[in-house]
Amino acid sequence: MCHCGTNIAGTVDIYGLTRYAAGLPGVVVAREYKYMCSDPGQELIRQDIREHNLDRIVVAACSPHLHEHTFRQAVGQAGLNPYYFHMVNLREHDAWVHTDKAAATDKAMDLLRAAVRRVVWHVPLEPRQVPIHSDVLVVGGGIAGIDAALTLANAGKRVYLVEREPTIGGHMAQFDKTFPTLDCAACILTPKMTAVKAHKNITLWTWSEVRQVEGYVGNFSVTVCRKPRYVVEDLCVGCLECIQACVYKQAKVPDAFNLGLGKRKPIYIPFPQAVPQVVVIDPDTCIEFKSGKCKKTCVEVCAERNAIDFHQKEEIRTIQVGSIVLATGFEVFDAARVPYYGYGLYPNVYTALEVERLVNASGPTGGEILLRDGRKPSTVGIVHCVGSRDEHTNRYCSRVCCMYSLKLAHLIKEKTGAEVYSFYIDIRAPGKAFEEFYNRVAEEGVVFIRGKVADVYPANGDGRLILQAEDTLLGMVRKIPVDMVVLSTGLEPRPDAGDVRRLFNIGCSREGFFLERHPKLAPVNTFADGIFVAGCCQGPKDIPDTVAQSGAAAAQALALIDAGVVELEPNTAHVIEEVCSGCKTCIPLCPYQAISFVEAKRAHINEVLCKGCGTCVAACPSGSIRQNLFEDEEIFEEIEGLLMEA
Amino acid sequence: MPDAFEPKIVAFFCNWCTYLAADLAGTSRLKYAPNVRTVRVMCSGRVDPQFVLEAFAQGADGVLIGGCHPGDCHYQEGNYKALRRYELLRRLLNQMGIENERFRLEWISAAEGERVKAVVNDMVEKVRALGPLVIREHEEVA
C-alpha cells in the first residue's frame, strides 16, 4: 500500500487498509510505504518476495498506466514471474476523487480485496517480443514534421515524409517574421525544406495522404495515396516555364497559399520556395481537364522534358515502418464564426495570417500593407483572442496569438506608420525574451487597450470601422475608428483530426488535439505504442516549442528503433482448440483478421496479429477462447471480491 | 439518516478511454461519488454479459460500462460489439425487473474526466432514488 506522500494517505487510511489487507485470505505480508515506486519501495517488494517466498504481489498505488510496468519489473527482479502481479488504483480512482475519508477507505478495501482474489488466478506469462522495423513515417511537412524527419534521417534512419499539400513548409512558410526575434521565417525554414528534399534517407511524398494503417508497434504497414499532380515529379525541373506558357494569361484562381489575397493559374507552384520545386495542375480549373480542348501550351513548352501528364492516376503505395511521428499541425480559427467582428462582411477586417501574407515580400502585395481598395491604413486595430479564451468558441488559450499580435503591431507600425490599437484580455508573454518584446512594442507606441472587443461596425460615411470595447482599465466603453481590423485568430485542431486519429488509433483531447500519453511524463507518446506526436496537432504552441517537441518525438522513435525489439503486453487471446466447435462466431468480430478457420474446422488466433481487445473472448458462445491477463476467472473473482461484504 | 442507502456500482472501464478519463478526473482532482468500483478491461468489447449478471447477482445496485465513442474504439469496433450486447442485455434485464437506470453504457473518451464525474454522480443519484436492488430469494408462499 503506497501513501504516495499524502496523495493517497491524505484521503485513504493507509494504516487501516494495511491492517485490513493483512487479514485477507492468502495474504502473507501487508506493508505500507511512503512511495512504493521509489527504489527503496521496490526493494521492499523484492525483499519480501525472497524472504517470504511470495508467489503473488498486489500493489495499491497510482494508476497502472503509470507504474504497472515499474512494479512488474520489480517483481521480475526478485525472480518471480512479473505477471503474478496486480495493481490497484488508489490514487486517481480513489484518493484524488473523493473527500470522505471513510468512504474512500471503504472503496480502497473493496478494490484491494478484489485484487487479492484476482491475483490468485494469475498465471505466468512471457511478454511477446517483436522486432522493430527501423524505418519511420512522419506525417505532415510543417516545421514539426520537417525537423523530426531531418533528425531521424541524420541519425541514419530511413524516413518517409508524407505531406498532404503540394509542398512542405506548412504554416511557418506563410509567416513573414517570427517573434520575438523577428527572424525571417522563410530564411530559417527554407534551408530545412531543401535539406529534406536533398537528404538521402528521406523519401518525400507531397500531395499525398495516408489512407490506411495496420499492424502494431515496430511493424506498421501504411498505405499512402499519392494524388495525381499531373506533373511527373522526377521529370519536372522546376523551371516554371509552363506556368508562364499557360493559356491563361492572367492568374485567375484564388491562391490558397496567400489565403485568396492573390491569384494563381491552373498550373502553379504554391510559392516560390516550395519543396519540391514541382508544379501542380489543378484539374478543376485547367481547360484541358474541363473541355479537353486546350492548346496545351504548357506541354509544348515543357517539350522534351515531357513532365506534364494529364492522365496521371493516383498511386497507392504501401510501406513498412516501425514507428510513426504525427505532425499534422493545426487549422486557423475561422473568424467568420464570430459574426460581430464582421469578417467576410467588411472588406477591411483581416485575419492575422492574411496580414502575414500582406507583410511578406513575396506576398500578394509585394510586402506592402494595402487595404483591398489599395489604401494604406492609417489606424489599425488588432483584436486578440478571436476563437480563444471564449466560451462560445474555444475555451483554451492558443498561446501564440499575443506574441504574433505584438509582432504584427510592430511590423504594421514599421511599414505603414499607422496608429495601432491592440485590444487584449491579458498579454501572455511568458517565453524567453517575450516580455522584453512586449515592452519594446509598447514603447514603439502601440496603444494597448485591455478589453474584449464587443462589436465592429462601420463608422458613418468615412469607410472606417469602429471597434467597440470596454476598457477595463479605464472602466469605460471605448469606440475606436480604424481603417483596418486585424483579428488574432486562434489555433484549432485540423477539421479531419478525428479521422486522422482513428486512422492511427490514438486519442484526442476534449478540444480535438491529439492526446499525449501523459501530459508531463510522456508528452510526445500516445496510447498507441510506436506512434508519437509533435507540434500543433497535439496542442497550440510556438515554433521553438514545436521544434523541441519534434526533436523529442524523433528521439523517442530512435530509442525504440535502437532497442531493436519491443516487448508487447501478452494479453492476447487464444482458442482452446480441442474444445472449439468451429462455430465461427468469433471470426467476423476480429478487426485485425487474426482469427482464421483452420482445416481441422476450428478457429485459430494468430497471436502476432491479435491486439488483445478480448471481444472474441466475450463472444465465444462455448467459452473456448481465453485471454491472457483477462481470463474469465480473474474477472469473475474481481467482481466477487469487489462486492462481497468486507 | 444513519442507514442511508449507498448504491454499489460496478464499472467496467475500457483501458484506453474511460479508465484514462477516470485517471484524468483524478489528476484533475475532480470530486465524485465514491460508490463506483472499477474493473479494468482492455476494451468494452471484452465485457461478457456474464460479468454484468455476476455483478448484479453479487449485490451490485448498478453496472456501468464505459467505452470509447462510436468510431473511436482503440480496437476499431469493439465498442460496437459492446453496444450490441448492451442493447440486448438491457432488454433481458428489464424482463428480470432491473431498470434501465441500473445498467448503463456510456461513451467516455480519455479526455473526458469531467464526464466520468458527471456520469458517476448522475448514475449514483438515479440508483439511489430507485433503492437497493433486492432479488427476493425464495420463501414458501400460500
Place this chain on the structure above:
Amino acid sequence: MKPRIAFYWCASCGGCEEAVVDLDEALLDVANAVEIVFWPVALDFKRKDIEALPDGSILAGFINGAIRNSEQREMVELLRAKARVIVAFGICAQLGGIPGLANLSDAKDILAEVYRDGVSPQVRYSDNGRTLNLPAFYDTVKTLDAVIDVDYYVPGCPPTPNIIGDAVNALLGADLPPKGAVLAPDKALCEECPRKDTRPEKLLVKEFKRVHQILPDQETCLLAQGLVCLGAATRSGCDARCIRGNMPCTGCFGPTSRVRDFGAKALSAIASVADCNEESSVAQVMDALPDPVGTFCRYSLPSALLNRRRME
C-alpha cells in the same frame, strides 16, 4: 448383489422418464444389471422403502426435475443420504428447465393468474371441519444442486438415449468421471451439426427472424438464415435433432463446462454477430428478439447468475 439404483422426479414433465423408457431393449439390460429400488412413475415402491435402506446403500440416485417445494427438497435430501452418487438427470434438474421460467414471476402472481374467479387453493383449508393441506410452493424454482450436493449431470430435455447410455457406462465403469462432470461431450453443438460447413466464415446477421416468419431451407446454417439458433452455445450430444427437423437449437443441453451462465453467453454470441453499429439500428435489430429471457434462458433461468425476476 446388484447395484441399487433409484429414479426420482421433482418438478418435471415426465419426459425424462420417457427418455429412460426410450432406452428400449437396453432398458431390459439395465434392469437386469441393477436393482431399481425406487421409480414412482413405473414402480410401486414408496418413500418408506427408501428410508429403510442404510445410508450410502444405493449406488446412484437419478433425479430429474427442478426443486419447487419443500417435499421435493426432503425427498432429494433423503436420496442424497442413501445414494453414493447423485445424478442430476435432464436439464430441469441441472439448470431448471422450462418450468424454471416461472422464476419470471412468483407464487402469488401465478395463483392470481390461474385462479381468476376469486376462489384459490389454500395451504390449509377446513371443509366442514375436515382439514385439508396442500404443500406450499417456493417462489423460486431451484436447480437440484442448489439444494443438495450433486455428483454428475446428464443434460438434455430430455437426455438422448446415447447420452444416457454413455452416462450409465461411465458410472458403472472402473474410473468414475471427476465430480461435478456433465456426462456429455464438452463441445458446442456446431461440432456435430450437419449444416456446420454452410455457416459463412464471416457471418453477420442483418436481421433476425422469428421461426414463423420465414421458410428456411434445409441445408443452410439456420443462423445464417436469420433464425436465432443457439447451437454454438449449447453442449453437443443430441445429434442436432432440432436442426435436422429444420428448427433452430433452443439450448436444451445447456452450456459447456467453460460457461457459467448459458443465457448470458448465448445472448453475447447472438448480439455480437448482429450487423449493426448505430445506436438506432442496433435497437431496431434487437427489436426482432422480443423475448430475450425466453429465447436465451429458456432452460437455464434457475441456474442463471440472476436466477429470478426481481419482484416488487
Place this chain on the structure above:
Amino acid sequence: MESNRKITIEPVTRLEGHGKIEIFLNDQGQVDRAYFQVPELRGFEKFAQGRPAEDMPQITSRICGVCPTAHHMASTKALDALYQVTPPPAARKIRELVYSTFFVEDHALHFYFLGGPDFVVGPEAPPSERNVLGVIAKVGIETGRKVIAMRRKLRELMALAAGKAAHPVFGLPGGVAKPLSQEDASRFRDAAAEAVDFACFTLELFEKVVLANSGFVDLILSDPFTHRTYYMGLVDENNHVNFYEGALRVMGPNLHEWARFQPGDYRDHIGEHTEPWSYMKFCYLKEVGWTGFVDGEDSGVYSVAPLARLNVADGMATPLAHEAYLKFHGVLGGRPVHHTLANHWARVVEMLYAAERMKELADDPELTGPDVRTLPTAVPNEGVGVVEAPRGTLFHHYRTDDRGIITGANLIVATQNNAARIAMSIEKVAKKLIAGANVPEGVLNQVEMAFRAYDPCLGCATHALPGSMPLLVHVRDAHGKPMFVLRRDSDGTVRRE
C-alpha cells in the same frame, strides 16, 4: 379441531404426475368424504405471458413429457387460428400422421407400462412385480421385446418427422418445419402396417387376459367404478372419432346429443370450478351447471378420454377399429358405457384406429408434397387450438399483442375435464371398500386403479411439477388425533403401525 378420521394416500404411483387422496371417516368409521388433491402448480399460463406465440408449441410441450405431442399439436393449431392460416395439405397430413403415430405409441405405453400391470399382472400382485417388468415376465420376453421394438420404431418415426419424439419441434403456424421425403413416407408405411398388427395383437391380449377373466369383467362392471355422467370428444363430420380436428360433441348420460360446437366456442360451454383444497381446476358443462361431485343429468360433470370418445362417436372411421368399437359396446351393454375401467379397453380400440389412420395417411400421395407452410400475414390477436390428447380433450387458447407476444393463455387439459369424475370415482370406491379401521388389503390399490383408469396426467392437469410422497394412510379419530398409520410395504402387504 378435526372431527373426523382421515386417510391419506400419497403418492399415487404409475401415473404421470402427482396426486394425493385424503379420505375422511365419520365417527362410525364409514367414509364421510374422499378428496382427490393435486398438490402442485406450475403456472405455465403465467409464464406463457411475454413469450412469442410461435415458441408456445415447444414451451407447452414441457407441461408433459408423456404426451408432449398433444400439447405441441394443440398449441400449433392455436397458432393456426391466431394467425388465421391454413396449413397446406401436405403439412396437415404430416401433422395428423405424426399425431396418429404418437397415439399408437402413447396408448401402448399406458397399456403396457402404466395401466396394464393392474390387469396383466393383477391388482393383488406384489408391487415389485406390478410394473412393466412384471408385464413382460407375464406375457413373455418375446412379447416384451415386441412391445419395446414397436415403441422404438414409432418414436424414431416421430423424431424423423417432428425433430424429437419427446418434445417435438415441427409445429409452426400454417404448417410444419419440413416436408417428408418419399423415403420417409415409405418408412411410415412399413411401420403403420406393423402398428396395425401390433394393435390387433394388443386387442387380442386384452381380450385374452381381461375379458376371459370373469373377475376382471365383474370389476369393470361393478358399481364403484360406474358413473352416469356426460361425455365429450372430438368427432368428424360423420360423428366418428377424430383425434386431430373436428367438432366437439357432448352426449348426455342417456345418450342424447347435448351439444355440438366448434372448439373456438369452448368458453360458452365449459366452465372451470376451483376448490380451495386442490391446485387442479374442475371442468363442468356451463349450461348444466356445477352442482358438486355428483353424476346424473343435472350435474355438469362430464368425462373425456377413450371411453368418452367411444361414447360420443357413432363409430370409428377405419374398418378394424369400427369392428372393435361395435364389439366394445356390445359386450359392455351398449352406449353409453359408464364403467370407468372400460377406459382400458377403449384405449386399445383407439390404438387400432390410430394405427389404421396412420396407414391411410402414409399411403396418401399428398403426404410428401413439398409445400408445408403457409406464411402468416395477418395481425395476430386470439386463437384456440383443440385436439384429443390420449387422455382427453385438450384446449390451448392464446391472446397476443400485435407482435404475437402472448398476453394471456388459458389451457384446459384432458385430466381437468375428468377431474370431477376422478374425484367421484375415488370417493365411491373408498366408500364401498373402506369401513373404519378394517381396511382390507388391496383396497389402496383399487382406489388407485379407479384413478389410473383415466390415465390421468396430473402433470398436465395442473401444468404442475410432479413429485412424489409416501403412500401412507393416516387414520385419525374424531378429534383428529392419529390413531394408527397404515403403510403399504414393498411386499405389498398393508401393515398397521
